[in-house]
Amino acid sequence: MLVQDSALARWEERRPSRPRIDVGILGATGAVGQQFVALLAGHPWFRLASLAASERSAGKTYGELPWRLPSALPQEAAGLKVGPLKAGAGPQLVFSALDSSIAGEAEQEYAAAGHWVVSNSRNHRMDPLVPLLIPEVNAEHLQLLPLQKEKKGWRGAIVTDPNCSTIVLAIALAALRQFELKRVLVTTLQALSGAGYPGVASLDATANVIPHIDGEEAKVENETQKILGRFNLGAVEPHPVKISATTTRVPVVNGHTESVSIELGQNVAHHEMLSAFRDFSGPPQELALPSAPRKPVVYLDQPDRPQPRLDAERDGGMSIHVGRLRSCPVLGYKFILLGHNTIRGAAGAAILNAELMVANGLLD
């Protein structure tokens, strides 16, 4: 485990006297960018200091642009001027919510110029030198960073978080890793906010199911293996679990629901598996990171839960919810998952990643 008690102790020692760390957002005006702004408001460690976006928005203050979240636009962001992308300038720590059409190159430039890029974009996720990080699951993958800097010749580095439907699945699977994961079949029912803004046309979404999300199934299948993989001899070995995903879009605002069946290498009793979910914990909980949920996995006993409209926002949207654990006649076990796709599945995930990096002294 990379995060050690001594690291925590050191952090605790210096926290009182330490000022908040300036951070920037790349791609601040999109759906995930707005979620970053909302979550960074009043953050105890980070101070939102810089907002960058495409040329079209650049030059306006953030308060002049349309704000589409139900929460109020944070005052500390409203007055910031939205600037263009400019690697090398501004805060060292930047969160990227850039569109994948430009994220690949832009994030590289920022990393080369010395920034720590904590990205939600898909472009670098499968790069063998880039951690695909979920702090509760694979904190040790941060050990890729020195290798990344060295091999890429960058002064900074890139850390990514997984696709929104992947992250929900990967956390649940991590809780069951001890039982030897063999095969996983998942069908997702994904919320509209996962497609960004404007995203899905209302004529497609209303009272309908769209049984296809471009490129999403491969992401779930491939990213999960990397996330659950072991860091060994300077590289991440993908986990051998076989995964099959079907991804669909349903008319829900926030919260991806997933129907999961799994095959394990061991026989596990119902109560053991329940305990594995309920007791699951990791470095964010040990370190009491500001965005860490008290429990990464919450098991709901009611037979008709979790439900996106009722449960996704619980615990600040950072827990994933599990329900309906029961035996599967085909693979052995099945259950329902739910996670908030723009918080735990995007902006909140990246912020938790950055908090872990800070707590490990990586940004010192």
Add this chain to the structure above:
Amino acid sequence: MLVQDSALARWEERRPSRPRIDVGILGATGAVGQQFVALLAGHPWFRLASLAASERSAGKTYGELPWRLPSALPQEAAGLKVGPLKAGAGPQLVFSALDSSIAGEAEQEYAAAGHWVVSNSRNHRMDPLVPLLIPEVNAEHLQLLPLQKEKKGWRGAIVTDPNCSTIVLAIALAALRQFELKRVLVTTLQALSGAGYPGVASLDATANVIPHIDGEEAKVENETQKILGRFNLGAVEPHPVKISATTTRVPVVNGHTESVSIELGQNVAHHEMLSAFRDFSGPPQELALPSAPRKPVVYLDQPDRPQPRLDAERDGGMSIHVGRLRSCPVLGYKFILLGHNTIRGAAGAAILNAELMVANGLLD
């Protein structure tokens, strides 16, 4: 095969001179009852002659009761008086859309009194003497009827159609039966109309997923094995395929979507499986039954289809739609299904059952 060319020939011969057959509906005022009324309007073989419902509605004309379908209330139904349930009176052929709380006993009484009860209720589906009929799939199960009458001591008989999500799956599996079905994993995204009226509360349904439908998963798992079973020595042997179902409710009006993965006993090429879907056909098509779709299974090539709002109503709602056939890393093959739950999955299914019975001379 029970249905033979000679049967068809005989039917064709006598059709011109034969008057329409009087039929009744038990449970005429609910959601499925209304769908029966809509589908029987102008039916070439059947004449709606009698409507029965619970005490509360009895005594009014059908036109005085609330009509909740987008199509206009058929004139031939509007003037009919809604009577109480009364076995032994009225048309010999009755369609049952009774609530399961009363269907069990009421349908038995009707059958005992000499009616042919073509039922959409779940009560008698798993009775070993009652056909769980899909005309394209298991027409030979009608051979249970003489045994049923004899063993039950009834002058009439009961024929059932499957649960709405089962029927969609069973038709698709029947098209693939030739490839040796081993294991099936299905997650359903079911429409609101499947829960009847008033059914699901709008506060539960709106912008939400309900990951549980009471008793539904067992129905899909058990009914499918019976439907695909072989009639042998006077009984139906359940098919040995293993099935695991997760059933969910989504905010869609009509059309159940299903995400299916299957394991087969043989290696099947993509184009072979496509052909199996596209060429699938059965007695309703051979006999050109009035409610038979031209093709029971329609394969859609577009990557984001089938979709309930766009495809469920096609072909009068009697075809099932398949799309996204691709390989499954876990079980071998996966695809998306869609069927209209109150037409192919309920009222239309029962009417097709009755048509098959008529064409086989069972009602003579």
Add this chain to the structure above:
Amino acid sequence: MLVQDSALARWEERRPSRPRIDVGILGATGAVGQQFVALLAGHPWFRLASLAASERSAGKTYGELPWRLPSALPQEAAGLKVGPLKAGAGPQLVFSALDSSIAGEAEQEYAAAGHWVVSNSRNHRMDPLVPLLIPEVNAEHLQLLPLQKEKKGWRGAIVTDPNCSTIVLAIALAALRQFELKRVLVTTLQALSGAGYPGVASLDATANVIPHIDGEEAKVENETQKILGRFNLGAVEPHPVKISATTTRVPVVNGHTESVSIELGQNVAHHEMLSAFRDFSGPPQELALPSAPRKPVVYLDQPDRPQPRLDAERDGGMSIHVGRLRSCPVLGYKFILLGHNTIRGAAGAAILNAELMVANGLLD
């Protein structure tokens, strides 16, 4: 009245021997363009011969482009090649569903080059020389056409239909015109399909009301006065009725609902007003035009009707539905309206306009 018995008689005489008239669609790939294609399939008078669209789609066959209506893509359209806009070529009669960003200039060019442009776009609606036509309401406005051709120096002409929410209101008001319309207050609850495709983002539409539609309120207020105006001395005098509109968007697929209060110059009994709605009729009904609804206005007695999901598609979507007529403590009378916005409010309206023009011999 422009349409006269003799005109009808002449039409009837020549119909049998006459071939279908070739028509084209400008802007064939958008939401209204697709509705034109759907409604023209199998039209008894018109034969779809030409499809034009923006450069991006041009060159493909129509069947290769995404089709977003629940009805099947008509075979007669699937094989047509989509061409670029090209005034002077192709059928003389063209329907325009062009985006307003280009419709203004393009339609002028077509009219100048000799085409009859029957347009659904807003650009020329308020031009004093262009009829803003609803055949049941103001057929005599077609008398503007000779003046239009002369003053514009065009070999062809432009005829427009009103905005989708205007047309629903204007038909209802026309039925009450005899009672001296003084003041009208309307709040609309408009369907998503009115905004075209992709139109409203699903994140804005889902479980929400958007209380603003850009430019829509002025359209309702101004167009209605022109539609109800009298043709006099070579010009249309706007009707003096005062109209105030609030237009909102609600998560409905098809069908604009309108809450209307009116002040009349006379006292009108409830039954008189009901009769005025129910007996309303016009040239399309007299001439039995192919797209004419049997009754332009259908009054529904049930207290909770009309409803868009249940009533908008009735009668082929060409009738408007009225309900809840009752007294208004402020203006005198109030009621609810509903009309299908892409059929009666757009493509169907334009086709009915063209049918009226044909029946009047304008295209000879």
Add this chain to the structure above:
Amino acid sequence: MLVQDSALARWEERRPSRPRIDVGILGATGAVGQQFVALLAGHPWFRLASLAASERSAGKTYGELPWRLPSALPQEAAGLKVGPLKAGAGPQLVFSALDSSIAGEAEQEYAAAGHWVVSNSRNHRMDPLVPLLIPEVNAEHLQLLPLQKEKKGWRGAIVTDPNCSTIVLAIALAALRQFELKRVLVTTLQALSGAGYPGVASLDATANVIPHIDGEEAKVENETQKILGRFNLGAVEPHPVKISATTTRVPVVNGHTESVSIELGQNVAHHEMLSAFRDFSGPPQELALPSAPRKPVVYLDQPDRPQPRLDAERDGGMSIHVGRLRSCPVLGYKFILLGHNTIRGAAGAAILNAELMVANGLLD
């Protein structure tokens, strides 16, 4: 004005040393009952001590019953046993969310037995001796209470809050009262939660508008006149403003939207009316009552706001939001309103009423 500085001063003096006041909820298991529980959790003045409900739920603990709000069930309520209705026992101050089928009699019995009944039910709203209270609007109506007790011969009393769509309108009109209200025309677009649970069937609500809510229009028209009325010589004189309401149901979860046109007795400039909205304030703000919003009326400048999904929950759901103020060609002025129907329009309204009563020393 009943609430005086001295009252406030006295309250401030005794607050520190004073324990929280025990309160009960009648009808604790319904939609509004659950909202009461959620809002009373952690309330600085009130301590939830008793839950009563219909016989069916009585005997269980509250935590055993289904909880349908997205927020977590408050721990302080989970362990409370749900008892039957029992006037004379339990806390003196009770909030009533009883169904109107039983609220009439039950609330009378509680008042007669000495309870202060702060009710959200409609039964006693129009009783001339019962205040129909909005603390910002008509605090002086509390002067009815001594008369009520005397004439009814009750030891306690009943105070009501208005219907959910009325309260939104009445607060906005109160802000404009100074300009002489003459006539008001309102069309509401009401959320599903206003109908309670299970309330509206999802098959009626999905992708639809229901243009009728039973009894609702009369409530808006009559209650508003009483609320805005003047307390004079021991009675409330209804305000002479004429009101016409059309009430509709739309597929929104929370938040009633209202399209309002008004006629005033004076000419008012746009900026004056904006100021009237923005500066509106009342006793809850002066007294800094715990549930008082900082501003009862929030004006939003963006052209497409307020929207229920984005704005209803702001400020704890206790503010009403106004937007789109513009001139109305028929009545003079028009604007859009939005308020949270189960908070400001129901449970929150009743709690604010109770706070005002406490602050005025009525419960001492």
